[in-house]
Amino acid sequence: MAPELMADASRDRLAALTSWHADWSGLRVAVLGLGVTGFAVADTLTELGAEVLVLAPAADEDRARILDVIGARLLTHPLDVVPEELASFEPEVLIASPGFHPDHPVLEWAAESGVPVWGDIELAWRVRDKVAAAEWILVTGTNGKTTTVQLAATFLAANGLRAAPCGNIGIPVLDAVRDPGGFDVLVVELSSYQLHHLPTAGPGAVHPLASVCLNLADDHLDWHGSPEAYAAAKAKVYANTRIACVYNRADEATRGMVEDAEVEDGARAIGFGLDTPGPSDFGVVEGILCDRAFLEERRTAALEITTLAELEPRGLAAPHVVQNILAASALVRAAGVPVGVIHDALGDFRLDAHRIQAVALAGGIRWIDDSKATNPHAAEASLRAFDRVVWIVGGLLKGVDADALVAAHVGRLRAAVVIGRDRTALVAAFRRHAPELPLFEVVADDTETVMPEAVALAASVAAEGDTVLLAPAAASMDQFADYADRGRRFHEAVRAMLGGEADDHDAAEDGTPGSPA
Template structure:
């Protein structure tokens, strides 16, 4: 964090970190940072800046981590990045700041809990370090799918309104870094995963949304640390944390009664409103779609008798139902913040999604090839598949404990055929066998040898007919065969282009 002088405090007292903010001395506070990725580095850097005694621990040295470690070590941090570094929590610790992917059963976290040491995520640290004089409100987004797209849409709308906004959290800059920026922001669009919410205790967003809820990360939530509670129940409870303390609006998808129940049970500031969104005609107090228009019946005075036009479906980068739903959620948060209809329209018109999200790779001989590699769980894959009438579906990878029966039941009439790859492809194959036995399935294996996407594309081309969409929407994570979902999408796109070369 360049351009700032490091604080130096001679007072040897050990204050309670729970009582401290950005303008207090953290001198004497002994902080351990678990994990030295992007958020871990940001937490360690800012704790050092505040004067804390910092130890950061990680098991996997990379060039980037080693380079960052050398910088922070020169500023007084103790950093160990090596095998075995996270086995034992140091003796003298006041607070543990964990990276979001770490399970509570990890040795450092379990030891901290047993010793009564507070465990914070980077988001919790950031909330505590807001500047009271310029405490920019947080508009918070979570859900199983669509979080990044919705936050980026929201950021685009806020900028169109002339506000100094930042997309932070699980996307963009680490939020603790953004909060500590010497140049104050007007508002933050905050993406929060269930992992981040699990380690967040005191955050109170101005407004928040849970976009949807479906099975995901059940491997993370499977373990003794749950005390016997079902993983899906704990996952949903972590998502529901986003509504705690909301000041203005709890936004939710009207299609999911479980989300309405979350809102109903939330402990919010008196006067906070429940605002639904729907792909159908909205009732009073909701946003929705009338013919081809996105409309607002929640934030206008005449909502009992009329609706305000926000934009048309044609203004959006995609007419896919889940994309329209994301736009409605972003618009609801922005409108709750006081943003005008015009800014919502301009922001949504200007927004274009990142790569690997329903991205058209090629359209040749009546067959469209679409990369939605970001669809890393069954719910995301279902949303993508429902946007097309006739599909050759490319699926498989790391299922993370998810099941595919509901997905196959919902989309089987749309499937021309299915091409499978990856370690857990058999999980998808079994659901297809149970619920869509007549759909042709080609298993291309795990890809131990050769170019897996070449085999996938060749197989898909053999199944596809004019009018079909070949859709990479794997419903699974990518790390069994690829570095990340982006690398998987790139490999698919490259294989498609090679296949279509004259």
Template sequence: MTRPDPSDLGRADSWEGVRAVVAGFGASGAAAVDNLLHLGAEVHAVAESVNPKILERVELLEVLGARIDVHEGATSVLPEDTDVLVVSPGFRPDAPIILAARERGVPVWGEVELAWRLRDPEHPAPWLCVTGTNGKTTTVQMLDSILRAAGLRSVAAGNVGLPLTEAVMDPEPYDVIAVELSSFQLHYTDTVAAESAVVLNVAEDHLDWYDGPAGSEVDPMVGYAHDKGRIYQGVERACVYNAADPETERLVREADVVEGARAIGFTLGVPGPGMVGVVDDILVDRAFIEQRTTSAAELCTFEDLASTAPHFIANALAAAALARAHGVSQSAVRDGLRAFQPDGHRIAVVAEHAGITWVDDSKATNPHAAASSLAAFAPVVWVAGGLAKGARFDDLVRQLGDRLRGVVLIGRDRGIIADALSRHAPDVPVIDVDTDETGVVAGDDRMRRVVAAAATLAQVGDTVLLAPGCASMDQFADYAARGDAFAAAVTGYVEEH
């Protein structure tokens, strides 16, 4: 008997006889397994390791009929008779299991692509999609807050919040879904078509993921930007772009969209017709009002926002543009932004003591994010370093070096930052706390030394800013653990002084 082709199936079809392999067993992988089982597919999940938080769920899914293999090498081989491979976004395109699927003609989907195919045909909630090197999570959460303020049943999903398969399979349909998508997730999409979408910015990040084979001359930024641009494909209403980032506008121009879809720019300056932007201390709309050629409509004031950092305002404008494209009122934009408070470790003031402000922006995990954070403060003692992921820091130091009182370096790739500082800001004092005569500093003592070193550099009126510009996994479980360690060390320092 011929097995059904999963590419022809949706939520209303029986998936009985389909042999699905799910590679990776994080939150999105577990959700994919769960919903494929619900549809009647035979599911084989493979992973090298499992998050302890979902071990109980693994056991439940095995009871429901999934075969789950978790061991070293489990994701290296594609099982025979696989009809579809659903991969975690962490898998590079040259991973053996993906190469095997391509060679055999087996469809390769991400959980995002699976979710799009499983939308309820009777109530297909539109997706408002956000990507970019930085600001994705904040923008999506702002957007969700605005949509809820408008009385819509909304949820933040995708790379933040609820896995998308869970969102689309909810028995009570959502009115609209605010979707955060990483470049990795977008790489494994084919048919996703957002109602409206935004690329907030495109800067160096995750270039190690996009590196070609050894000796390849392929520019990893080309692949990275291409995947970001996938978010605009098939857009129905609005392609929102950053007027300060020409690459985002280029991606809009190259996108194949539904006829009638509009290009909407956002700017921190005074907006032209067809844009949203800022006039004095007011966020305004000149895109979604009838008199946009001659006037602007107020959306909210700076006082309505949790922060007036430039990148925070830019995120608010992007969220407002997506919401307005969906038909949300000006007052709902204001109320949603007024109610929004960012998650921890995003430009969070930890302490103000002896004339010095200590700020935790551990979420700044690449140079572009660190630059945005540095631009909001001056003078700054900058705490930086970690895993650079192939990124460089020359542009950041060249542009913002004059704001630096000093720099404290940590992490494996701190030498990359030190080299950029020596080339472009040689007079800025630098303290490396990760090495001394005895070698590497261990454990919690690292952040205590960071704070003590920063205190020797800071003067009254300065900001000590943890904006590492790098990932954290060389020394911490994640960026939150890094931020927590910094905050605890600052608190201890303040109590002692």
């Protein structure tokens, strides 16, 4: 067969692969990466009968062994150049794990060779009917994704639906799709990396019941190459939405995404925010979280979801957490969950570790771990929840400028302790915007000593009424395994320093101060 005819036949075959029960047998698929996502992709495809070649710079020993058992080939290679084995394999499609940059040599080779590139989300959508074709709810944003996904899944489950939080939250969507018990709804957290590869039209395009981009701020610019490319990836979340496009009224970028999105007929734009909601909105009125979208008389009335007074003792009253609650409520209301169910489910909900987590209260000083604040936008939300802050900040800035963040919050700072290898820009920003502010640098680069030194420095200047806040505004991999490791080491250092002085019970029960302004 002529090469052009072979290419046409391959495209036609890929277009027809829109079901688990389609004929995937013998399809040649290259899988780029062998992390959690790459392994789930390879496992799925071999189960479908495809011929699978996995490419990875390195391989976990257990995963490599299992690949051999299930019949997938593994090629460990630096991948700084395209391996000859990939070209000779002649893949009909390449499925890329989220961590590989768009300009990676293998992805550039695929583009030049005319090999289609999918992500794991497209594959999961195509085979979503293995057990039961669940509804999908999509969640993205620079910050708050995981909390919003967990909230939405909790609300859905409280209403008797089988709901799975999955995607970038840590559980591959393919694992949820293949779960033998099946689900009614998948609440899918999507990173900008995953959205980059997701088509908005054609057989691989997702058609979600509801979708949200919680917020948009510069992040991952080293991966996407520009703020515009990052925003364009995030905007894909709204494509083909069927019931509700949920957006942040305080973030014009998300409103513009909804206005520009190609959605299905009948899909509604639902705004959320900390201000008074209009019709078709969720918001806050005199301390009451309200739904003015999903009721017939929405022009003259609202439904009460909960109150800030109820949320505060549970550590859920910080402004950005309230926004997450409103967004999650909007998503599940689109799926028919009553507001009473949401209210009751919030009674048992707790934030994950390292998300504005109270560590200790001693001598009138509160110690808070928000290690999950891995970019300036997340750190800003955290800082706004407190009035007097000794700020532990720094790490890998990922190409993002933190100057504006420092300038915006010097008024609430008592001191700053800078950690991480990207310290120079942060120190310069503090010197520029707050030359009188007590400023400390942790120059130690040893993982074991960074947090004890940072905590000791913070304790040397913190006074009664202050909050010592770990909100790094940066990634952690320069000095720690991940943000959770950074947070755990902060906990250990605080407790080691305080000894028997820490009142953990009060810190946990009082929750996080602050409320929407």
